[in-house]
Amino acid sequence: MEARREEVRASVGERLYRWLDARFGVARLVEFARHKEVPVGGHSMVWYYLGGTTLFFFTVQLVSGVLLLMYYQPGEATSYESIRYITTKVPFGWLIRSVHCWSAHLMILSLVVHMFSTMILKAYRKPRELTWVTGFVLFAIALGFGFSGYLLPWNELAFFATAVGTDSVKSVPVVGQWLLEVMRGGPDVTINTLYRFFALHIVILPLVMVAVVSTHLVFIQVQGMAAGMAHQRPDRPGLRFFPDFLLRDLLLWLVCLIVLATLVYLLPYGPGIPGMEWELGKKANPLTPAYPGIKPEWYFLWVYQLLKEFPPHLAGMEGPQAALLIVTVLMGIWALVPWLDRRASKGQPSPKFTDLAIAAIIFMAYLTLKAWDIGGHALPGKLPDPRSTAWACAWITLGISCAIALLRLLAYRQRWMYFSGAALLQVVLNGVFGLDYLLAGAAALVVAIAGVVVTSRKEPAVQLRAPK
Amino acid sequence: MTAPVAHSVKPARRSILNWFLGVGVVGWAASVLYPVLRYLRPLGEAGAGGPLKLSAEELTTLGKSHFVIARSGTRKVIVFEAGGELRALDAKCTHEGCTVQFVPGDSLVWCACHNGKFDLDGRVLAGPPPRPLAKWVAIREGNDVILTMEKA
Ligand code: FES
Numbered sequence: 362m363e364a365r366r367e368e369v370r371a372s373v374g375e376r377l378y379r380w381l382d383a384r385f386g387v388a389r390l391v392e393f394a395r396h397k398e399v400p401v402g403g404h405s406m407v408w409y410y411l412g413g414t415t416l417f418f419f420t421v422q423l424v425s426g427v428l429l430l431m432y433y434q435p436g437e438a439t440s441y442e443s444i445r446y447i448t449t450k451v452p453f454g455w456l457i458r459s460v461h462c463w464s465a466h467l468m469i470l471s472l473v474v475h476m477f478s479t480m481i482l483k484a485y486r487k488p489r490e491l492t493w494v495t496g497f498v499l500f501a502i503a504l505g506f507g508f509s510g511y512l513l514p515w516n517e518l519a520f521f522a523t524a525v526g527t528d529s530v531k532s533v534p535v536v537g538q539w540l541l542e543v544m545r546g547g548p549d550v551t552i553n554t555l556y557r558f559f560a561l562h563i564v565i566l567p568l569v570m571v572a573v574v575s576t577h578l579v580f581i582q583v584q585g586m587a588a589g590m591a592h593q594r595p596d597r598p599g600l601r602f603f604p605d606f607l608l609r610d611l612l613l614w615l616v617c618l619i620v621l622a623t624l625v626y627l628l629p630y631g632p633g634i635p636g637m638e639w640e641l642g643k644k645a646n647p648l649t650p651a652y653p654g655i656k657p658e659w660y661f662l663w664v665y666q667l668l669k670e671f672p673p674h675l676a677g678m679e680g681p682q683a684a685l686l687i688v689t690v691l692m693g694i695w696a697l698v699p700w701l702d703r704r705a706s707k708g709q710p711s712p713k714f715t716d717l718a719i720a721a722i723i724f725m726a727y728l729t730l731k732a733w734d735i736g737g738h739a740l741p742g743k744l745p746d747p748r749s750t751a752w753a754c755a756w757i758t759l760g761i762s763c764a765i766a767l768l769r770l771l772a773y774r775q776r777w778m779y780f781s782g783a784a785l786l787q788v789v790l791n792g793v794f795g796l797d798y799l800l801a802g803a804a805a806l807v808v809a810i811a812g813v814v815v816t817s818r819k820e821p822a823v824q825l826r827a828p829k
Numbered sequence: 830m831t832a833p834v835a836h837s838v839k840p841a842r843r844s845i846l847n848w849f850l851g852v853g854v855v856g857w858a859a860s861v862l863y864p865v866l867r868y869l870r871p872l873g874e875a876g877a878g879g880p881l882k883l884s885a886e887e888l889t890t891l892g893k894s895h896f897v898i899a900r901s902g903t904r905k906v907i908v909f910e911a912g913g914e915l916r917a918l919d920a921k922c923t924h925e926g927c928t929v930q931f932v933p934g935d936s937l938v939w940c941a942c943h944n945g946k947f948d949l950d951g952r953v954l955a956g957p958p959p960r961p962l963a964k965w966v967a968i969r970e971g972n973d974v975i976l977t978m979e980k981a
Contacts, residue, residue: 528926650930673959
């Protein structure tokens with residue numbers, strides 16, 4: 362009896378499979394899945410899971426976001442009030458909001474680490490240039506999510522952070538003013554801005570995100586995950602995707618969920634670091650003056666600090682315009698790395714781009730630490746002293762950078778460090794010796810260029826040494 | 830005999846058709862995009878920069894906290910009393926647009942966002958703001974305070 366029922370059930374499954382196969386050619390997919398492998402590199406496997414964790418947190422965002430929508434009402438008299446209602450009255454409302462906030466930060470964190478590991482492992486090299494570009498677009502969309510979501514509670518902090526953040530748009534040549542008014546729904550940040558950000562946050566960006574994520578994933582399915590560079594790849598077979606890799610993936614997602622739940626439970630309003638807290642605070646009032654300590658979220662802090670470092674005028678431009686020009690150029694270089702790095706695309710070691718990633722980390726870390734006012738003793742209502750902040754932040758950056766350099770030298774035998782050295786030079790000149798940030802930057806630029814020129818003369822020597 | 834003629838006519842006809850098609854597509858795209866782009870940019874609000882009378886509520890705030898921020902159309906004005914004289918400046922910082930405040934102790938106008946400092950006439954003293962704050966004229970008429978934009 363039991364055995365027969367089992368047989369019937371199996372044959373139902375079997376029949377369904379055949380039915381689908383006859384119509385959609387499912388067998389081909391199954392065959393593809395059976396052969397799908399994840400390359401086992403000379404480097405740690407950890408880096409292969411970060412795209413997956415980012416996707417996991419994005420899924421959490423979709424679910425918790427839809428739940429928040431059940432109560433949130435955009436509007437001058439309702440935005441702030443409905444969020445307060447969610448966190449104080451709705452059963453488990455605090456939980457849903459906290460999950461949404463925490464998961465947003467964790468998603469961006471996971472995305473940033475994913476991006477830097479891709480950079481350092483050169484996974485962007487031919488033929489995966491477009492996977493890198495779609496990843497870069499996803500990074501930009503994630504930042505857009507963070508920025509637009511920040512305003513929705515309509516509290517004081519969000520109001521001023523958005524006013525400053527959108528104001529920079531006006532320095533875009535030609536269309537700046539038009540863009541500013543389109544973003545804000547008028548010349549200033551008002552409730553009209555919130556309506557526009559709301560539409561962006563809950564409709565436009567999710568649609569675009571899903572489309573680009575799908576493209577990114579299709580690229581990865583078609584080309585497979587990138588193996589390590591030839592000179593560091595051991596001769597080992599890959600890991601089967603089904604079920605070996607997938608099960609590990611699922612296990613890691615479970616760990617992510619547990620971490621998320623723990624953070625949400627212990628710190629429902631964030632760790633309280635500037636740029637990483639979501640205490641509701643006071644309702645936005647456009648007619649109150651800004652107060653010290655208005656900061657954007659942590660991943661924007663380096664830009665925020667850079668805006669502060671620029672003088673009112675520079676080379677015929679206004680300070681913010683010049684600062685944003687530099688940020689745009691840096692971002693452009695970052696997006697085009699697969700084409701700039703010609704050595705990696707030929708499968709040769711390319712230490713310059715490894716070092717570029719480290720230099721970027723040093724550059725942003727120093728600015729972020731400064732934006733946090735670490736080491737500047739602030740009196741209430743006054744701003745912390747920028748000199749002592751710069752001093753403390755420079756020493757911290759210096760310490761960490763030296764540790765990283767030592768690790769690279771001893772464990773990975775990396776020698777090419779002109780970019781990271783130049784970035785560090787700027788930190789030291791500015792923080793320790795008190796030289797102007799931009800002058801220090803110019804000095805660093807000279808060192809970096811000199812490094813490239815000097816070592817590219819000796820390029821053949823590098824080629825001889827590397828492949829084993 | 831007809832074949833060569835057909836050959837020479839066909840490519841020309843095709844390229845003309847392609848040209849028409851191209852113009853049609855561009856025209857169609859423009860006729861869709863223009864209304865959308867125009868729709869996205871909101872209308873300007875009327876009354877910006879006109880003379881402004883402070884309300885009773887604003888006057889009490891001015892008395893209590895040494896300064897008040899009033900709105901005139903789309904512009905924000907900071908009104909403060911320094912050395913017995915009533916002054917008014919644009920309240921929007923010329924750097925990144927934060928709202929400034931008056932610091933009576935140091936007798937300066939301060940922007941907390943990036944530590945921009947202005948003197949009582951709106952000139953930049955320190956910090957990143959690239960331009961001075963525009964001046965307004967504040968006049969007392971009996972119990973009222975009237976603000977008008979200063980002619981440049
Ligand atoms: S916005 Fe006022 S100093 Fe930057």
